[in-house]
Structure formats: structure tokens, C-alpha cells
Amino acid sequence: MGKDLLLEIGTEELPPLYILPALEQLKVNAKKIFNENRLKFQDCKTFGTPRRIGIFLFDLSEKQDDKVLEVIGPPKIVAYDSSNNPTNVAFKFAKEHQVNISDLKIKKIPKGEYVYIIKTQRGYKTEKILPELLKQLISSFSWKKSMRWEGNFRFARPIRWILALYGNNVIKFSIADVTSGNKSYGHKMIKTKPIVIKDISKFEGILEKNYVILDYESRKKLLLNQIFKIANKVKGIPLINQKLVEEVTNTVEYPTVLLGKFSNEYLSFPKEVLIDVMENNQKYFPVVDKEDKLLPYFLFVKDGLSKYNDIVREGNERVIKARFEDIKFFFNEDRKTTLESKVDKLKSVVFQEELGSIYDKIQRLMTLCEKVQSLFKLDDLNKIKRAIYLCKADLVTEMVREFPTLQGVIGREYALLDNELKEVADAIYEHYLPRFVQDDLPKTPTGIVLSILDKIDTIVGCFSIGLVPTGSEDPYGLRRDTLGIINVILRNNLSISLKKIIDNSFDTYSNKLKVNKEKVLFDILEFFKSRVESILLEKNIRYDIVNAILSVDFDNFYVTFIKAEKLNNLSRKDNFNKSITAFSRVINILPKNFKFKGLREDLLKEEVEKDLFDVVKNNEEKFLHFINQNEFDKAFDIISGFSPYIDKFFDKVLVMDKNEEIRNNRLSLLEYIKSIFTKIADFSKIVIS
Incomplete structure (x- = not known):
């Protein structure tokens, strides 16, 4: 039977x-x-x-488990x-480990036969080793980021007290010039005197009576x-930003x-x-009505009892006013001129020293949208060009300038005005979307x-x-x-060539870039490839x-994603492995640097190679139709x-014939078949279970 531990x-x-x-x-490290x-x-x-972190370990054993050790000694020789009589070396080894000579055993290991013993290491009492473990x-x-004091000890903030109990006993130790004990503290503004803790099971209740809610989820629930x-009292709905909830919950010990x-x-x-200022600057919760219109209210959290509420409220209302x-002043200043009139100022805003100004970026995007018009099937360039011209104007x-997180938002509002x-x-x-993981994606x-062109320009x-x-x-x-x-x-099922967009984007930089275009293109595609790989594995x-x-x-x-999902589903079918084995035989036998020599039907001597060629040739058009329709499951079935034709071919035909002409023709047949397979995948990389 163990005892509970509290730190x-x-x-x-x-x-x-x-x-x-x-x-x-704390949880992970404690378990480890x-x-x-x-x-x-x-x-x-x-x-x-905000003032404490800690852990309970329930029913912690009162003694370490014993450890059985295998100690390797000298070679048997x-x-x-x-x-086969023990030598002085054996007696010395037995004496050193306090065992009888008869306890010695022989074991064969890679280096040869060696003497060894089985030894039990007795566990220490928990209370004896707890100081060092804690x-x-x-x-x-x-x-x-951490602070350092008392030599090289680091912690996020200075430690002021340590409570360490095992059962009813204090575990004494010192760290960072603080000695552990059985005292804790309540809310710093309400209960300032130390509290002696005698019973671990009553700790949470005692702290709550002293206006400290220890558990994060309990504090969060009370706050929400x-x-x-309160929002319901003014017929409103609070806007709940989960990150803000976490932050505010961990700013207080007793939320009001x-x-x-x-x-x-x-x-x-x-x-x-208004919402940005309330949430990000003031850590307030805005309130809206049922139609999502902002109401002239905000909710804020104070730490402690409902005391001096009117004074606290008035102070916060003065701050938000x-x-x-400030918003009123900035807005009125901005609206003295149109958004379009601000574009020229972007010439003095540096995007990147070697890549020019934000205005230069706009000009590149103007050119790029013309180059990729057919890729995106854009009938009318007027909207996209107008959006490009204005998209960065709100930066000035x-x-x-005062609220950088509102870039794009302000541009939209001013454009509508x-x-x-x-x-x-x-x-x-x-x-600008998406700005972070789980953010909204563009809809228009x-x-x-x-969104795509702007990001491509930056990446290139x-x-x-x-x-x-x-x-x-x-x-x-x-x-x-x-x-x-x-x-x-x-999200938008866009069937477009990334390579062509990047290629066209590179050209918009004109003579600014003195680098090898093919090298840059390769590096960018590899960068994208690693991200695509991660997403597919996550799926x-x-x-x-x-x-x-x-x-x-x-x-x-x-x-690529359609292909991956369909091939993944096909891999669960009974005939998948058999087909992959046949495909891999075709791919693996081809020399790495083999170049297609041209396939001659008159050099197909054996019936099985003629049959293989015929079945592939007769189904090629249908196969390509399914590929073009992204019906990769049907293409795979073909x-x-x-x-069976591939298996018969390899069973009956010697590919590496002595006759060079026949050999090259057979390799060309396999290369032709491989070129069809690889429109789906390189099947030689699939592991057959």
C-alpha cells in the first residue's frame, strides 16, 4: 500500500x-x-x-522495486x-560481488564465453530518495525564456516556496536557496499568511477556501x-476566443x-x-447580438472577490474609451484620402532589400496574373488586377501602423467605403489567408x-x-x-500546375535574380514536396x-491527393499485392540509365511477348482516359x-538475350509498360506485406 505525494x-x-x-x-517528466x-x-x-504549479502522485509505493542485475565478469578461459577448477580470478570476482564461488555461471556472448552472476539490487525506501528525485x-x-539565480539554476520566475509532502511527512530538501516544507499560500491579495497543510486529501479544498482554484479546467469552467x-443579462452573446480563454484563465487564481x-x-x-483592440490589447471578451452585430459592452476578468467592482469597472471603461x-483619430486621418491614393506610398516600403519594395511586388503580381490567366481559367482580369493594385495599400x-494584425481587414473596410x-x-x-493553422481560407x-500568387511571389x-x-x-x-x-x-479542387506558376513567377523578377532558374525551381518543388508528404501521412x-x-x-x-487516397483504398484489396509484384518486376529489371530504343513489333519473337504487347496496346487508350478523368482506381484495374501476361513473359522469355537487338527490344517493351504504370506511381517503392 502506498501513500500520496504532493509537490x-x-x-x-x-x-x-x-x-x-x-x-x-511536469506530468511527462514525473512519470519518466x-x-x-x-x-x-x-x-x-x-x-x-499564475503563482504555482504542482503535481499529485496517488498511491506512490513506499519502496523501490528490487532490481535484478546480470553482471558480466572475466572470460571463462x-x-x-x-x-574446470576456478582460478584466483574467479575467486576475486566472487569476493568483489559478495557471492559464493558456486554462484558463478557461464554465458556465451559475441566475444566468447564469460563468467557472470545474477545479483539482486535491493530497493531503497521512497522517503530516502524523494529529496533528490523532487x-x-x-x-x-x-x-x-527563463531567469537564472543561485548559480546556474533556471526557472521561468523566481521560486518563493516549495510544499513537499509524502503522506503526512514533509520531504526536506533545498533548491535555488528555498527549503521545502508543509506551508502553502492562498490568494496574494486576500489571504497573505502561510497555510500549514497536514492532509494532502484536503489541500485543494483548503486552497479554494483561501480563494485559489488550483485546477485549470475548474477555473476555466467558472470563468465561462x-x-x-452576465452577457445574457444584456441579451448578448460573448465572442469566445479559445486562446484568450486560456490566457485569461491562467492570469487569475479566482476569476470574477x-x-x-x-x-x-x-x-x-x-x-x-474594435474586436481586435478588445481581445488583443485589453484581453476583453466582446459581446454581440443574435445577428452578430457588436453591442456596446465588453466582459473582463479580475482576480479575486467581488470587491471594489465599480471602481475596477470604471477604470477599465476609461481605458477602452x-x-x-485612438481608433477614431486614426480612422478619420486615413479617410481623408482614398485607399487607391495610398498605393504610391508603397514605393518607399521595403518588401526585402534585394527584392525591392512592396510596390515592386504589386507590379510583379500584375504581370504574373496575366501569365497564369489560362492556368486559372480567368475570363476577366479586371477584378484580380484591381485587387492586386489595392491589396497592400492599407500597410501605409x-x-x-498602430494595429498591424488588422492588415487586410482595414484594406477591405476602406475599399468598401x-x-x-x-x-x-x-x-x-x-x-492574407490562411494566417495560421486552422485559419479561414479565401472563398471568393x-x-x-x-492568395496563391502573393505567396508564390514571396517564396520564389x-x-x-x-x-x-x-x-x-x-x-x-x-x-x-x-x-x-x-x-x-x-479546398477549392484546383487542378493546376505548381511548376508553371513558379516558373512564371520567376520570370516576373526580370533581371533582379542572378541565380540558376532550374536550381531554384527544383529547391522550391522539393520544399513543397516535403509539406505534401507530411499532409498525406497525417491523412x-x-x-x-x-x-x-x-x-x-x-x-x-x-x-496527387486523389491518387493517394484511391491507391490507399486499393491497397486493402486482395489482388493488390499480386499486381504490385508484377509491376515491380517490370521496373526492377530495367537498367537505371536505359534509354528507350524504339519498339519494333517484328522483333517480338515469342508468343508471350506478343500477347503482352497486344494487351497493353489495346488497353492504353482506355487507361489514359481514366487517368485524365482522375479515375485512378479504374486505371489501376486495367x-x-x-x-498474368507479365508473369508469363518473365517465366518464358529471357529478357537479357545474347542478341543485342532482341535484348534492347524487350527492354524497350518493358520501358513502354513502365511509362504507363508511372502515370500512377513508382510501384517498385511499395512494400508488399
């Missing part, structure tokens, strides 16, 4: 976004450390607030003489319940939600601007094309001057842009099928019908 690390205020990752680390030290426990539970656990955190209840109000006059400004007055507005077409205005916003035809330019992402470094967000392009193409496509398809071609993402 609480009290700190100065932790950054709210550090807490959940720290709790995950205690398992490595042969200490069993039933379950564990972490907790964390020196431990025993020719009569110090190790506290030192095991990895922080985004208050938010919805209050309602603030602002003047209706500010509702005349773009809704997204000041911020909204006062509003975006200037009576631009709605699709053009929407495209100004949408061309103009926004879809502009950066790769051409050597700004390729390495490790965690990706200052221009090329990984994000690459995934964005892939997702936009897949549970077999890794060998992914390799087989990407080895052939992936220029058209839409087609070539699966070649399998």
Missing part, C-alpha cells in the same frame, strides 16, 4: 501562456523520473495558477583452468459560466467576471477593429487566386536570394505560405504509397489485368 512549487507571477505547457512537462527509479504509483494529476523534477522544466450568464460599457458612437467604426478614441494607413466591388474588397482581406474566386523571391527556412528560423513565413497554398488548392496514407506517388510527380496537388 507544489510557489513562484512569482508566471506568464499565462507558460502554464499549460509546464503542466504537460519515477519509472526510471522503479517507483510505482496509481495516477497523477497536475495543477497550476582465465576464470577456470583446464580441469529536485531533479523541479530542474527538468524547459522554458521558452460567469461570462455567459465584470461587465463594462462603451459609447454607441464607436460602433460606427469597423467591427473587426482611450483606445477607441495609420490604423495598420470607397465603393470598390465587394469581391475586390473581400480579396484584399482574403489574400479573386481572393483564391490572389526568398528562395532565389537564399532565404530558405532552416531549423526554427523562418522570418518570412515560407512554411506557413507553402501550407497555405496547398490547403487553398485542395493516414501508407508511407510507401506516399513515396511511390511523390517519386513520379506531384506538380498537381489536387490530382493495368492489374496485365499481371
